[in-house]
Amino acid sequence: RKEVEQDPGPFNVPEGATVAFNCTYSNSASQSFFWYRQDCRKEPKLLMSVYSSGNEDGRFTAQLNRASQYISLLIRDSKLSDSATYLCVVTRQGRRALTFGSGTRLQVQP
């Protein structure tokens, strides 16, 4: 089983829609969680960190459920510019690098 699993998509949604991605992680000792965004053929860029209490940044909301070992990303009022691949990233104490999911591709259509 992969340490971090994501639905690869693609998720095709119309502009203005709300879309949610889930990501599951296998190691209960995981401590830090992030969502990255990657545009085609570009480098990943940090979208937001994910905290136990949940956090929001404009149209984006991230949630962490430690009991079920998943994190989620909610995008409200989707824009064409939100089209990208969203990478779920985790790490744990004693592990000196981040572990990336394979990504979920989002395509927002006019």
Add this chain to the structure above:
Amino acid sequence: DADVTQTPRNRITKTGKRIMLECSQTKGHDRMYWYRQDPGLGLRLIYYSFDVKDINKGEISDGYSVSRQAQAKFSLSLESAIPNQTALYFCATRGGAEGGYTFGSGTRLTVV
């Protein structure tokens, strides 16, 4: 200038050739990483370094070597390139144990 600079941006090389990918950063971070990305497989860790005397293998280090020439420079070498090393390679830095990465723009390597 970019915080993390990778060179070259694109490279086509022949099987058996030695090739070096370079990475430099201006963020003053001690932690540097090399990843490769393949379609459907996500980013996989090749090597990482926490300072010039600290080099560690990642999950897919076979066929690769690295050199940490200075805090700001971390290069990746393919001693004898093979076609299945065709991939997008990313260098990244990290400021501490809690933060995320800053990536370079990537090197697209094709081995023919």
